[in-house]
Amino acid sequence: MKTVSGLLMCAVMRAHVAACLALAGCAYQPGSFHSVMQDFDGQQATVDCLDLAIDRRPDLPNGSAVVRFAFGNRCDHPTVVDLAAASVVGRTADGQQVQLAAYDPRHEIQVLRIDGRAVGREALAYPADTPINEICVDVASIAHRSDAQWTCLASRSQPREVP
Amino acid sequence: MDVSRIAIATPGGPLSTRIAPLLAGVLVVGSAHAALADDDDDDTDVAESAPVFSADVDLCCVNHEHPPCPDGESEVVGYRRCTRYGAWGSNLLDPDMFVQVGMNIRHFATHAPMAAARTTTPERPQGGDDALMFDERIGYPITHGLFMAFDFELGNFANPDSKRTNDRDFVLDGLLSLGVRGGLGPISLGAELSGGVMQSSFPQQQGEQTDALVEARGRAELWLAPWFTVGGAIGASLIDRGAWMAGLYLGVHTWAYAGDRY
Numbered sequence: 001m002k003t004v005s006g007l008l009m010c011a012v013m014r015a016h017v018a019a020c021l022a023l024a025g026c027a028y029q030p031g032s033f034h035s036v037m038q039d040f041d042g043q044q045a046t047v048d049c050l051d052l053a054i055d056r057r058p059d060l061p062n063g064s065a066v067v068r069f070a071f072g073n074r075c076d077h078p079t080v081v082d083l084a085a086a087s088v089v090g091r092t093a094d095g096q097q098v099q100l101a102a103y104d105p106r107h108e109i110q111v112l113r114i115d116g117r118a119v120g121r122e123a124l125a126y127p128a129d130t131p132i133n134e135i136c137v138d139v140a141s142i143a144h145r146s147d148a149q150w151t152c153l154a155s156r157s158q159p160r161e162v163p
Numbered sequence: 164m165d166v167s168r169i170a171i172a173t174p175g176g177p178l179s180t181r182i183a184p185l186l187a188g189v190l191v192v193g194s195a196h197a198a199l200a201d202d203d204d205d206d207t208d209v210a211e212s213a214p215v216f217s218a219d220v221d222l223c224c225v226n227h228e229h230p231p232c233p234d235g236e237s238e239v240v241g242y243r244r245c246t247r248y249g250a251w252g253s254n255l256l257d258p259d260m261f262v263q264v265g266m267n268i269r270h271f272a273t274h275a276p277m278a279a280a281r282t283t284t285p286e287r288p289q290g291g292d293d294a295l296m297f298d299e300r301i302g303y304p305i306t307h308g309l310f311m312a313f314d315f316e317l318g319n320f321a322n323p324d325s326k327r328t329n330d331r332d333f334v335l336d337g338l339l340s341l342g343v344r345g346g347l348g349p350i351s352l353g354a355e356l357s358g359g360v361m362q363s364s365f366p367q368q369q370g371e372q373t374d375a376l377v378e379a380r381g382r383a384e385l386w387l388a389p390w391f392t393v394g395g396a397i398g399a400s401l402i403d404r405g406a407w408m409a410g411l412y413l414g415v416h417t418w419a420y421a422g423d424r425y
Binding site: 066 | 240243249250252254255388419420424425
C-alpha cells in the first residue's frame, strides 16, 4: 500500500515539476502578492525587495497570538528575511502595550536569505500573559531597514491601519 | 592539423557494448533512489527536525514550496513537524551550481584512422564524419561572471550492420571548461575554453582510439524562469582544423539567475 502511495506521490510530484517547467510559474512577480505556490492573505506591505503579507491567525488554545508571514522576493537576487529580528508589539484589552517574542523552543528562527523571485511563508506564535487584542509588526525590521513601517492586525484577522 | 591519435586495444568487445550495462545500472539506481525518496514523504509524521522532501520538490522551485502539512498538523513554528523553519531559503545554503542536459552534433574533420581505413580504401577518406551526442554538464561559478564546468558526452550509437565503416559507431568524451558569462536582459551570453579527451571506435576496428579535444565555444541562454534556461552552444576545435560542435540544452540552476543579477 505504501508503495502504491509512494508511486502516486511520485507521479504527482513529477506532474508538479512538469507544470512548473511548462508554466514557469515558480517565479514571483513583483507587487502581485500572488503565487501558485502559496497565498498572500492579510495586510500587504513592501519593503525594498520584499513583498510581505501579514495575517493574524486564530489564537492557540494556550492564548498565544499567531501571525502568519508570507513573503515574495521582488528582486532577481537574494534578500534578507529576518523574522527573528521582527519588532512585534501587542496591545491588551486595557490598552497596555507589550513587546512580544516569537515562540521558538527549538531555536529554529534565524536570519535567512530568500532567493530572487522566490516565495516563502512562516507562522509564528507570540505567547503573552494576557490576551492580545491587537498585534503590530514593524515590517521594515524583517528586511533590516531602520525606518519603521508598522502594520497592525486585530484579532480574528481584522486588519487596521495605524498611522 | 590532425589531432594526435592513440590506438588502444581494449579487450571485452566494443566500448559501447561494455558501457551499456553501466548506463542501465545508473538509470535503475537513479529511479530506485527517486522512488525511495517519494516513499519517505509518507513518513512526515515521524520526522523530527529535518523533513524529507522528494527530489522533485527540491528541483522544482528549489525548495520554495512546502508540502502541505497533514490535516490537524499545526503550521506554527515550534508546534509543527511537517516542515522545518526556513525551507524557503534552503537552496541558498547549497552551492550555486547548474546542470545542463542536451544534445550536441560533433563534426570531425577526419575520418577513421589509417588502420581502419585500410580495410576499405587504400587512402584515408576525406570529408570527415559526424556524431550525435547526449551531453550532461555540471558547472559552478568561480567568481562573478567566471565559471567552470565539466561536460560528459556520449553518443553515436550506430547500427552494427551499418555499411558506413568510416563513421564512428561510438563516441565518449569528457571536457573541462573555463568560461565567462554575462547577462543581457533575459539572455545570458558566454564564452569558454574547453579541453578534454574523446574516445571513439569504428566498425571493423579492434579497440578504440583516444583523441585530445581543445575547443573554443560560445553560448547563449534564454531564462525561461529564474531557475531554468534553454540554450545553445557552438564551438570549433583549436587542434583539429575544420572540426566543430553545436548543441541545444536545458539548464537548471540552484540559484535564481545563477546569482549573477546584483
